[in-house]
Amino acid sequence: MRFLTVLLLLAITSFSSFSQTRYKVGKVSKKDWQIEKLDSLREVCDAVIIENIGLSRIDYNTTKGWMLEYNYYIKVLVLNDKGIDQYGNLDIVFSDNDDVYVKGYTYSLAESGKVEDEKFTTRDGMFTEYTDFRDNLILHIPNVKKNTIVEYELKILSQNIANVRDWVFQSENPVLFSEYTTITPEYFDFNAFYQGSYPVKIEKGEGVSSINGTDFSETYSYFKKVYSAKNLPGVPDEIYTSVKSNSFTKYRFEIRGYRDFYLVYHPLGSNYSTIIKERLFDNSYFVQYQKNNNILNDIIGDVKIDNSISGANTVYRLVSKNIAWNKQNGWVTPNKSYRKLINDRNGSAAEINNLLVGALRKAGFNAYPVLLNTRNAGRVNPFVPLISNFNYVICLLEVDGQRVLLDATEPQAPFGLIPLRCINGKALIVRDDATEQWVNLSTYLSAETLSSVEFSIDPEEEKIEKSINRKRLGIDLVRFITGLDSAKYVEDFNQRYTSEFSDAEINAHEINLEGSGAIENLNISQTVLSANNTIYISPFEDFKFKKNPFKNEKRYQGIDFVSPWKKVFMVTVNVPEGYTVQSDIKNKVFVTSDQKMSFKITSSKVGNKVIYTSMILIKDYYFLHTKYDEIKMFFDAVEKELSKQVMLVSEV
Template sequence: MKQITLILSLLSTLFISAQEEPYSSDTFTVSLEDVQTRTFAKDSSANALVIYEQGESYVDKEEYDLHTKIKHKVKLLNTEGFEHANVAIYLYKSKNSKEKIENIKAITYNNVGGNLIKSHLLEKDIYTEDYNENTTLVKFTLPNIKEGSVITYSYEVISPFMFKYHGWDFQSDIPKLYSEYKASIPANWLYHTKLVGQEKLDVAESEIKKECLVMRNGATADCGNSTFAMKDIPAFIEEDYMTTKSNYLARIEYELETFRGMDGSIKHYTKTWKSVDKELKSEKEIGKQIRRSVDLEDLLTADIINETDALKKTEAIYQYVQEQYTWNGDYKIFKDVSIKDLIETRSGNVSSINILLHNILREADIDVKPVLLSTRNNGFPTVIYPVISDFNYLIVQVTIGDDTYFLDATDKFLTFGEIPFRCLNERGRVIDFKAGSEWVDITPKYPTTTMYITELTLNNDATVSGTVKGKKTGYHALNAKKAYFPNNDNYINKLEDKHPNLEITNHEVLSESQTSNGFSESYNVDLEFDNPDVNLLYLNPFIAKFFTTNPFKLQERSYPIDFGYADTYFYTLKLKFDPEVYEVSEAPKGVNLAIPNSKGSISYSSAVKENQVQLMFKIRFNDALYPPEYYPYLKEMMNKVVDIQTNSLILFKKK
């Protein structure tokens, strides 16, 4: 038996090896095997595959422009991968200069009768258009593509903008076999080099090349030549509970720190936070607006102005701005900021609304400071040095005694002390023109919970009736308020849609207003079975379900699971029945499951008495952010959550 097992193991290994596709991932040249091979075993879901790609950037010795030569070799596995034959290249431009593109070459390779047939891109099929005021778009589509085609395209970008040294994306939404980038940087330019993402470099080599750059005056500079490469890079697949994918895509970025001229002059591009704070104070948009004074008597009632309790006054001022001014949807924080226009039109962008809130609070002698942040969809701000362009949002921080509150008046459903979910991106930068700015954690400090208490009666005519009481806090409450208050009929209809046989009556919301710090509701329910005449009745005990599907479907995940906030779900059920008519044939089995290091848990229990079934179900996510190594545990936990809410309570009808 041991010999048979060994033989089978060897055969299995040989079979797997035979399935390895013979793509030539070490060269830009296309082979017949590249075209003939029609699969990719490492990722059977892939529609396309980068076989080989390379980039090379260097400074021209004559014009001192930055040249970047780029090559891509891509396999189109099926028709859904054809979109990767559409190429778009974005070129940066300023008022006085612009990037140029040269030497565009693109070829489609097909297998015809065992021969490689080439189809070349024609120059007339290359299009150029103005994308926006700072971008020109060059685009083309590879000709004669088919399932199995291999496409290659190459070009050269010439840029006068050394402050924008070309970066390199190792990872994309399709897998890559080999991706390489070479960078040659003269010593005159000093850059911050940042490797982003979870993937590791397979090649990271550097050397100094002497006198690589010779100036017209005879001065020379050495170059730092680097080669970076990754192999077998998995496709990045987006999934629920993450911030923008740009936070995690494997890539190299460069940020110019300092330029040293041959004449000894030095120009600093990357600033310190001290210098940035000084610039922000005099900046013509938000800096100027933050310094503006407002007349409280023109805006607030005497009751608010004369309020002596600092917290009550702050809450009243926040409510005033929240109710009186409407966000126009713009995230602009360094453009079109005007609290004067906001007061006149009652509508403005994020900065205008929250700077007005800031200025009113300051005039009312409340300790308040603006906070710059980057929203979840905008990416993480750079922490080790200031990059002001990373920020796209502004909120305010209020300190009263020992308590700190973050406020955003753009959302009319927010409770005092809440900020929108879009802002939950780990940290913000508090701007203090006197003491200096600093990073601050903006993780919510208030709990987010959902709780349902359900009491049902199984009537003798095989119908179910009872009551449901629900209470939500935090972001669960915020979502419920946004769903209910604009259209309560639609809210109730959606509740009933979740259970086709369920009728809801006497729905009542106990929350005082759309800015209440919770959302409480109660309603009566009536439920009919699809087939009430059979002896066995299958009753799903969850009138309200927390999760209907598992959001975690990947085999493994290389980026964090970011819920935005910690939360808890709680559900109880009491089901009464006549023991002369019914008996419990099968009750749910109890479940206790915990994530390592007390990061989360589920608990499910049931008890059957003579005329009553009691169920208790609790889910806890104790952290807002989980590292990738917790993904298998969260996936298993959510599988169990869905399974618990799917299983039915089985009752036997005696008569």
């Protein structure tokens, strides 16, 4: 990485500026604080983005060849402490050969009305190595406080012309104006992909430019597009969302290839197979798993390993318990040899799971690296082949006719369950022949909880005893056991439960992790609710979905359930002698119009027992926000059914 001067940027530019919006860093006036409805925005927003302007331009440098210039400009009014956290620091990731330049100011409005500023530049930041291929610039922006305006421009000059950066028009905070310009010569196969819910205006133009080198000259056409949007609302926090940026209005860009001056076409990572061969198989640390590494004997030792699920589990445990995770993803390529990793006894996710693949292969299994993007980084677009789409590696094991996904960073996790952070749409399997093949992580497992409750009523003592059993499987198990401290969980649960049911007394509460499931057992005593010789019971009061989780009238983001669902809740009521049952709970089924969500409730009687069973099934994991009204109505209907009571009427 080298510091970039403005003169260097201008030196490679062979054509003049265009009609996109101009900005000048260092010019802020009192009018920038005079935002319409600002007092109302302060109540719901952390900041207001006044202007956000960008440019990606490809131009020819007679010394270096084609170069990509990226400009980013932002002017934002910070409203509160969260806004300070969001805009008080810069963390910029870029290719290690890129040139980077930053210039900006923070502005404060004094009581006298004078605008006071403080400047910051690239030299105020700190450069660190991010991965083998990428660096990052970390810069603390000075004097950011409430009612401060932060303004800066970022310029990156890169020889990696394939990496045209996306432009995100929307934010979690409102955006008053956003614009992005792309300028590409005629030689480039350039594509743009829209995502979002709000309109983006596009203006097109073209012109002619020239290259004047010492040995040749060339005249060519270029194409310009200016994308712009105004007054975009912020995206609020909402339940059942993955990453807010997945819902933002944005454009993604791709250069699939280019023609040289002799009209020969050159693909630029035109598909994922090419990326695997050129970016991964050329990396000596990445391909360690393909070799018969004797150093892996230090992990496997003399343990006898059968070619079965049980044997693979043994290898998985040996790796996960001997190499600690340092909490770093490590992007997708290791930064250590196996020998150093084993000696250090700690490493990144990329290093540990690459080692797991190697150890499984050493033991005779078929295993492969799998590349994914974690949930906090957004989904991978399989149709835009870029190595930068990924930031994490797990392992795919093929054994006994099954596909099993593994992540050895979590030693307490059951075999075959990957952490929630990894469950994020599609992931790329790195086959030995570099064939492009994907696995859908979100449908790999479902989220299952099977619950049963048995009510035993003693009318004379006016007591109800409830025995509750819950078994969590799949994604629900992952959620439950990740970072689980059983003692603290029990303590916190008891506090929440007795807060909701003030008459409740929890007599016993146990958690057992068994195989691929977690079993939770409770015994609870409560006071009978009765009047006029009638005992009232709410059979589904311990079902999580007795209340509709979707309360807002409007939805901004898609609904992400992470995976398909199966929630079963069965209630058995032991009817005391001398009592009869009255209830409005009847057999019913609700299904959404697309058949992807269903709710079923049944009622039956066996001897002195009345049994009620409810089941929620969700066959898909992600729904567009346009389906929100129907999903809200579905859970309204579920809440209505689960709120019904059972009445035990004394025959005396």
